[in-house]
Amino acid sequence: AQSVTQLGSHVSVSEGALVLLRCNYSSSVPPYLFWYVQYPNQGLQLLLKYTSAATLVKGINGFEAEFKKSETSFHLTKPSAHMSDAAEYFCAVSDRGGYQKVTFGTGTKLQVIP
Amino acid sequence: GAGVSQSPRYKVAKRGQDVALRCDPISGHVSLFWYQQALGQGPEFLTYFQNEAQLDKSGLPSDRFFAERPEGSVSTLKIQRTQQEDSAVYLCASSRGVAYGYTFGSGTRLTVV
Numbered sequence: 001a002q003s004v005t006q007l008g009s010h011v012s013v014s015e016g017a018l019v020l021l022r023c024n025y026s027s028s029v030p031p032y033l034f035w036y037v038q039y040p041n042q043g044l045q046l047l048l049k050y051t052s053a054a055t056l057v058k059g060i061n062g063f064e065a066e067f068k069k070s071e072t073s074f075h076l077t078k079p080s081a082h083m084s085d086a087a088e089y090f091c092a093v094s095d096r097g098g099y100q101k102v103t104f105g106t107g108t109k110l111q112v113i114p
Numbered sequence: 115g116a117g118v119s120q121s122p123r124y125k126v127a128k129r130g131q132d133v134a135l136r137c138d139p140i141s142g143h144v145s146l147f148w149y150q151q152a153l154g155q156g157p158e159f160l161t162y163f164q165n166e167a168q169l170d171k172s173g174l175p176s177d178r179f180f181a182e183r184p185e186g187s188v189s190t191l192k193i194q195r196t197q198q199e200d201s202a203v204y205l206c207a208s209s210r211g212v213a214y215g216y217t218f219g220s221g222t223r224l225t226v227v
Contacts, residue, residue: 032212043118043205043218044157051213090156094212101147101170102216104156 002027002093004074006105014113019063019078021108023091026072033074034092034102035065044090050074061085086112116140118219120206126225127196135191135222139208147216148181148191149205157205163189196226 007022025031032051036044048059055067061084065076076089091105119138127133139146144165149157150173159173165186174181178197183189193200203223207216 034215036218041220041223043120043220044207044216045218046215049213049215096212101159101162102212103159104149106156107154 002031002095002103004033004091004093004103004105006089006091006108008108009106010109010111012111012113013081015083016080019076019081019085019110021076021089021091021110023065023074023076023105024072025074025091025093027093027095030069030096032094032096033065033067034094035059035063035074035076036090036092036104037061038088038090038107040087047076047089081110081112083112083114086110118206118208118217120204120219120222122222123220124223124225126227129198129226130195131226132192132194133196133224135193135204135224137189137191137206137208137219139187139189139206140217141187143208143210143217144186145209145211146183146189147207147209148189149207150175151203151205151221153202160191160204193224196224198226200224201226 003026034049035047050067058064088109094102146163148160151157162170163183178194180192203221205221207218209216
């Protein structure tokens, strides 16, 4: 069964600094990979997804992620953090076939320091 | 509708009470999922519908949990004889295919006292 591991339950960055949130996946076949963001008391919003051959994926709000098969990683980055980026971020994985159940990681809470 | 709508947003239940949580997915989305999110955790899969068919209920934690989607649109998650460990946020998501990602509702926060 596929799974994801998010390294670091809490990450703090200064406003304007690089954001790097780490995610490693485990899957027997090339998976679909996702990053979702959750603001307090809200549902999850899709940031970006990897579903094709393009390994560098750009998403909303200036975020991007790179699929690295050799490292089984799908880390999320943003060059310059905004205060509004403070939220919880979830990495998720799904098989390409079957009925598409998505399995989520445990989340990384991002704090942005002014 | 434009998004996934869940009701109620908050529910406080006394232990032993039955509750029903509603999800109204995006029109035309055949896939519907229920997830449970405990405090400080990621969402955990509960069950999946394709139209009215419940194709996977392997994540339902006990036989007190029951979900239905009788007409392939609105879904209801029912929890019978609620326990304190049922306290969580229950998230509903719909999708037209995994490659598009899920669209989540805002969730129902259930507190069992």
